[in-house]
Amino acid sequence: xxxxxxxTYHHIKTPAHHLDPRSKLSVGLVFVGFVLFTxxxxxxxxxxxxxxxxxxxxxxxxxxxxxxxxxxxxxxxALLMMLSAAFSHLSGRHLAQIFAKSLLxxxxxxxxxxxxxxxxMLRGLEQFHVPKLLLLFLAFLYRYAAxxxxxxxxxxxxxxxxxxxxxxxxxxxxxxxxxxALLVRSYERAERVYAAMLARGFSGASGFVHVLHFTIWDxxxxxxxxxxxxxxxxxxx
Amino acid sequence: MEPVIRIGxxxxxxxxxxxxxxxxxxxxxxxxxxxxxxxxGAGKSTLFFHLNGTFRGEGDVEILGRLLNSKTLYDIRRQxxxxxxDPNDQxxxxxVFEDVAFGPMNLGCSETEVRDRVQKALRxxxxxxxxxxxxxxxxxxxxxKVAVAAVLAMDPEILAFDEPSSGLDPRSRRALIEFLKTLxxxxxxxxxxxxxxxxxxxxAIVIDRGQIVYEGKVPEIFADEDxxxxxxxxxxxxxxxx
Numbered sequence: 001x002x003x004x005x006x007x008t009y010h011h012i013k014t015p016a017h018h019l020d021p022r023s024k025l026s027v028g029l030v031f032v033g034f035v036l037f038t039x040x041x042x043x044x045x046x047x048x049x050x051x052x053x054x055x056x057x058x059x060x061x062x063x064x065x066x067x068x069x070x071x072x073x074x075x076x077x078a079l080l081m082m083l084s085a086a087f088s089h090l091s092g093r094h095l096a097q098i099f100a101k102s103l104l105x106x107x108x109x110x111x112x113x114x115x116x117x118x119x120x121m122l123r124g125l126e127q128f129h130v131p132k133l134l135l136l137f138l139a140f141l142y143r144y145a146a147x148x149x150x151x152x153x154x155x156x157x158x159x160x161x162x163x164x165x166x167x168x169x170x171x172x173x174x175x176x177x178x179x180x181a182l183l184v185r186s187y188e189r190a191e192r193v194y195a196a197m198l199a200r201g202f203s204g205a206s207g208f209v210h211v212l213h214f215t216i217w218d219x220x221x222x223x224x225x226x227x228x229x230x231x232x233x234x235x236x237x
Numbered sequence: 238m239e240p241v242i243r244i245g246x247x248x249x250x251x252x253x254x255x256x257x258x259x260x261x262x263x264x265x266x267x268x269x270x271x272x273x274x275x276x277x278g279a280g281k282s283t284l285f286f287h288l289n290g291t292f293r294g295e296g297d298v299e300i301l302g303r304l305l306n307s308k309t310l311y312d313i314r315r316q317x318x319x320x321x322x323d324p325n326d327q328x329x330x331x332x333v334f335e336d337v338a339f340g341p342m343n344l345g346c347s348e349t350e351v352r353d354r355v356q357k358a359l360r361x362x363x364x365x366x367x368x369x370x371x372x373x374x375x376x377x378x379x380x381x382k383v384a385v386a387a388v389l390a391m392d393p394e395i396l397a398f399d400e401p402s403s404g405l406d407p408r409s410r411r412a413l414i415e416f417l418k419t420l421x422x423x424x425x426x427x428x429x430x431x432x433x434x435x436x437x438x439x440x441a442i443v444i445d446r447g448q449i450v451y452e453g454k455v456p457e458i459f460a461d462e463d464x465x466x467x468x469x470x471x472x473x474x475x476x477x478x479x
Contacts, residue, residue, distance in 0.1 A: 119331040122301030140332045143357035147325050154427065158477040164250070195291045199319045200391060209338050209351055 016060035016115045021124030023218035027225040028112040032105045041100055048232040049104050060115045070110040078102040118142045123208050152182055157179045240267035241301050241395060241423050249294030256293060257283045258447045267421060272434040273427040275444035276469035281427035285397045289317040315344060318388030322400040324380035333383050334368035340391035358390035378409035397425040402433050431473040442470055
């Protein structure tokens with residue numbers, strides 16, 4: 001039995017977890033839109049956006065340190081964006097804006113992922129008319145990340161069982177062999193999976209059965225969140 | 238009895254030229270449970286892939302009286318349920334529900350019918366209530382059951398199991414055998430588990446190096462120990478103890 005890191009908080013039962021994924025996706029995208037299209041985020045606006053995320057995390061009972069660790073994982077990418085902008089004519093304030101916007105957007109998406117099971121997210125995306133083939137790719141990515149992860153661990157164990165702590169420089173070449181083996185195994189598995197799909201009548205694209213329920217609470221959540229975000233966006237101090 | 242599977246002079250080579258099947262001819266009657274036994278790499282799984290047209294070799298494959306060709310491929314595919322050896326190859330959707338629903342949705346069933354079929358199939362294998370679960374959170378035995386449910390949801394007339402008992406603990410294996418006995422469909426079972434064959438199948442076909450080398454009633458085949466050994470097999474443990 002394997003539990004993936006992105007499944008960690010899905011067993012928690014809070015109102016945030018019970019919301020329809022479409023409402024959470026909408027609010028997440030609206031949040032990112034507001035952050036990105038605010039020409040210049042002032043200090044109080046950044047604080048207000050951050051507070052909204054914090055409130056959402058507390059309401060979903062997600063430990064703050066875990067949200068921070070996920071944000072920490074993507075900070076290098078935000079820094080890379082900043083770095084690439086540093087070679088342009090942009091000033092230090094603009095670089096800080098890029099960093100703040102990417103950090104807020106990524107935090108919102110991390111929170112969305114921590115409160116919405118991935119299969120539900122896919123169902124929500126299908127309702128937003130995201131192409132079915134793309135959804136199928138995402139579904140496979142989710143399903144087989146665990147399988148390939150286990151395969152990688154087995155290969156690593158096989159390597160570790162016969163490595164006794166010497167000639168470490170040579171191990172980099174061995175790592176290449178391990179990765180090549182993983183690639184070949186993945187390719188072979190992909191062929192078997194495709195055969196399994198054909199055996200069950202696959203002929204190009206397959207959708208999801210609709211199991212989502214948009215309730216009055218989702219409506220209230222979307223309306224309140226949009227109202228608050230608009231207030232933050234429009235506020236002048 | 239009327240044959241539901243009829244294979245005539247089937248030969249197949251892999252794309253790299255390696256011969257996999259050679260001149261396979263066999264018939265399976267409706268409701269029969271037939272074991273396909275043979276050493277590793279004998280061609281058992283390859284033969285199964287011909288039953289639903291995933292592989293197309295030279296020779297004739299007739300399913301339910303219809304010759305398998307491009308025109309009949311999809312109709313035949315819905316009648317032949319393949320259960321793979323590794324359930325990870327078969328359970329590719331993110332939840333149990335979506336996976337079992339995959340076949341019926343491709344058959345064009347309405348959403349209500351899809352739900353009914355999923356519930357019925359999961360109940361049949363004793364996995365009701367597992368609909369929202371993610372396949373990689375299940376044990377191997379549970380994944381095997383869901384893989385069977387995924388095929389049963391398509392309501393096929395023929396079931397082909399590739400190594401159904403591999404990797405199962407004794408209790409799960411016993412439960413699987415008892416479950417297979419309850420299924421009314423024609424069954425083909427490729428396996429190394431000769432005790433399972435003894436318990437479940439009336440007839441066995443021995444394949445070695447892509448050819449049928451021996452065919453007959455199960456007790457008769459297992460009585461000929463020398464011949465079994467020559468094909469890399471041995472008597473079931475339960476018979477050795479007697």
